[in-house]
Amino acid sequence: MAESTVLDLRRNHSSQPEQNVVTSWLRYLNDRRLITAAVLAWGFTARAFGLAIFTSVLPSxxxxxxxxxxxxxxxDATREAIADLFDGHVNVDLLMVLAALGAASLGAWVEGAVLLALFSSSNALEHHALDRTRGAVQALMELSPDEASRIASDGSVEIVSVDALQFGDRVLIRAGGHVPADSRVVDGRSSIDQSAITGESIPVERGVGDDLFSGTLNGTGALTAEVVRLPSESTLAKIVRMVESARDQKSRTQRFTDAFEGPYAIAVIAASAWLGVGSAxxxxxxxxxxxxxxxxxxxxxxxxxxISIPAVTLSGLANAARNGILVKGGNYLEDLGSVTTVAFDKTGTLTVGEPRITDIIATSGIVESELLRQVATVESRSEHPLARAIVDAAQARGIPLLEVANFVSMPGLGVSADVDGQRILVGTGALMERHGVEIPDAMGRTLEELGGDGKTAMLVAVDDLVAGVIAAADTVRPESAAVVANLRKLGVRHLVMLTGDNDQVARAVARQVGIDDVRANLLPDQKLAQIEALRRDGGVVMVGDGVNDAPALALADIGIAMGGRGTDVALETADVVLMQDDLHRLPYAIDLSRRTRTTIRWNIGFSLSVIVVLIASTLSVGIPLPLGVVGHEGSTIIVVLNGLRLLRG
Structure with missing residues (x-):
């Protein structure tokens, strides 16, 4: 896997739909068999208690x-038992098969059928949410284009496969196209949406000499770039490998019964043999x-x-699903409550994930709504995300736009246009300087204050005079601060922000939500290193929504994705998904996990106590089989009912 390119991976997964069809049918048939077993088993129980409908059925x-x-x-139990015996292992599967055969030899067919039905059902539950990694890798691969526009030595453009690109090749990246390989711009300027790789909430300007990540999305300008890494070594390809590597490193929680099933099965078989043969x-x-x-x-x-653990976890999973929390397995539900650290991505997790207008500051003599009308009119011709935010703000206030003439876009600086006979400039301080617009000291201080708050500020000039400033930011989710406070009340010791955004913006958001530990300017491999470091001090939850979060989500003890805005790879890699895009569900999930763990511990303790009492009674006084059945099945019913309590709430 480490040597594969993204295209190699795509080819390796080309037969995945057919495999999924086969897998679905096998699971369907398996579920039907388990349902049949359960119905028959409980039907036999009804007959054993003398229900009239069964009394006339022929013995044969x-x-x-x-x-x-x-x-x-x-x-299934027989197949697993035989396979493990050939491997030199004895497990509970063998014990269950022998117990069922023993019950049949004594004429207790109902007991044997119930044993097998319950045991098979519990195994089916454990295999219901396995192996999501291939889906995660597939979502990653879709970021990379299949083909690239390579520029030949004579200046002509030829369409080639991405894996044919070599170091030093020049490629044409058209507006709206994906970057085919890690490369460096040699001509042109454009905005690049690299949120999938770096987590930055706003597209960044890229020009001559700037680096581009494979899989990122070009904005409105055409670029010529020189390949600096082979596709197999691109940042995106590395993320693919990190997702699978991190998933491999994460050990699956072992159930309590697995820890002693081998010794337990051997001990019971030995004791049974001694009791039968030795006594004789x-x-x-x-x-x-x-x-x-x-x-x-x-x-x-x-x-x-x-059944004690599946009964609890199934109820807990149902409770979680009813409250908008998708947990991909009972082991994740059990582990969530034991974490000591919660790490948050910023963009799309603690924030909304979309730039919004936060400030409109007009100079004296200018009406705020008129300033917004002029700026929105100019920006209506631009494709930049900040431009869309400005136009949306005007539409939300019911402000009609005017006619635009002589629109000019200056990448990295801003835009200009004629509106209602006036020349409008919207952009950076450098744009104002280029056009000879003087920036008042007071406005300069305002720009510094807005930048200190993590906002992107745009100066506005009308006929070469500064008319105001408009600022935008990725707005903090309204529930983020309350969620952070609730996590602290639950005893989560360490809350940290891991983000690819710049430090100034990250700390501004952290101040608003109440997080002290901020780690900014992180690429995916650096996020991974941070998670590894945090895990040395205890269990870690990672909460994120982007492709750049996928390796960290996979490596963390529990990865949690935001379902509403989360990318496919984040959702597939995560162990838990907040389907309603509501961070309030995070403290609820942790509390539910703790209740689940408490119930599991009680069920295990009770089940073991009953087994010990029944075994001791059988060995000492020789209890009759019917009494053993009552104790055995009674304990099963009790732990199931106790587990069902988690359905409440």
């Missing part, structure tokens, strides 16, 4: 149904010894223990 039909139930519920050798009745041996297998089968 009942036996056939028993066999179907065993095959439906026990196929020491003079006990062979039939009685076998009865007690099979009873031990039945009561020692960890049904309550096996």
């Amino acid at each position: 039909v009942i036996i056939a149904l028993y066999v179907i139930a065993y095959l439906a519920g026990g196929t 050798l020491f003079g006990s009745d062979a039939g009685d010894a076998f009865y007690r041996s099979m009873t031990l297998l039945v009561v020692a089968s960890p049904c309550a223990l096996v």
